Amino acid sequence: xxxxxxxxxxxxxxxxxxxxxxxxxxxxxxxxxxxxxxxxxxxxxxxxxxxxxxxxxxxxxxxxxxxxxxxxxxxxxxxxxxxxxxxxxxxxxxxxxxxxxxxxxxxxx
Amino acid sequence: xxxxxxxxxxxxxxxxxxxxxxxxxxxxxxxxxxxxxxxxxxxxxxxxxxxxxxxxxxxxxxxxxxxxxxxxxxxxxxxxxxxxxxxxxxxxxxxxxxxxxxxxxxxxxxxxx
Numbered sequence: 001x002x003x004x005x006x007x008x009x010x011x012x013x014x015x016x017x018x019x020x021x022x023x024x025x026x027x028x029x030x031x032x033x034x035x036x037x038x039x040x041x042x043x044x045x046x047x048x049x050x051x052x053x054x055x056x057x058x059x060x061x062x063x064x065x066x067x068x069x070x071x072x073x074x075x076x077x078x079x080x081x082x083x084x085x086x087x088x089x090x091x092x093x094x095x096x097x098x099x100x101x102x103x104x105x106x107x108x109x
Numbered sequence: 110x111x112x113x114x115x116x117x118x119x120x121x122x123x124x125x126x127x128x129x130x131x132x133x134x135x136x137x138x139x140x141x142x143x144x145x146x147x148x149x150x151x152x153x154x155x156x157x158x159x160x161x162x163x164x165x166x167x168x169x170x171x172x173x174x175x176x177x178x179x180x181x182x183x184x185x186x187x188x189x190x191x192x193x194x195x196x197x198x199x200x201x202x203x204x205x206x207x208x209x210x211x212x213x214x215x216x217x218x219x220x221x222x
Contacts, residue, residue, distance in 0.1 A: 097211065
């Protein structure tokens with residue numbers, strides 16, 4: 001019940017394409033859903049986050065889509081660029097934060 | 110003006126040794142964490158402190174002992190290091206216990222040989 005399931009484990013996208021990473025949770029007490037981006041040799045850093053009272057949040061090329069009834073949320077990266085190549089973690093926060101297992105994204109130049 | 114800083118960044122040591130990783134945050138946050146990231150990139154929480162009090166102690170061997178001398182510092186001491194302890198250890202902090210952004214340090218790469 002405390003897990004956050006993230007897929008795919010790895011993803012290769014052509015430059016200019018759309019990258020989509022999906023996450024699912026079970027605990028309805030979660031009330032904050034952040035996405036973190038981690039470049040090699042660095043710590044994870046907050047990319048974008050959403051609370052369950054909205055269905056979508058957009059910041060530049062990054063969009064979170066949130067489906068409360070299905071208990072799923074996803075990250076969409078529009079016009080993917082080689083600089084977006086990184087590991088992405090979804091997370092869900094309630095009385096503690098639970099991270100997904102990460103998606104290694106590689107954008108082909 | 111680094112928000113969460115940890116030292117050392119790289120550490121190579123022999124099995125059986127004792128080592129410490131230090132962490133400091135200058136964000137004025139109440140909560141600090143230690144995370145372990147293995148070779149598969151999985152992020153696993155080890156400990157969490159809120160206002161210097163231990164909140165989370167996930168199933169971590171008691172060879173690992175955190176110490177929080179004040180709200181801005183959370184150090185990790187590891188006794189009798191084993192090969193399986195090789196990983197990247199991240200210190201992190203957040204303003205409050207739940208529902209807040211976690212700020213990570215740059216990591217400490219520990220290699221046990």
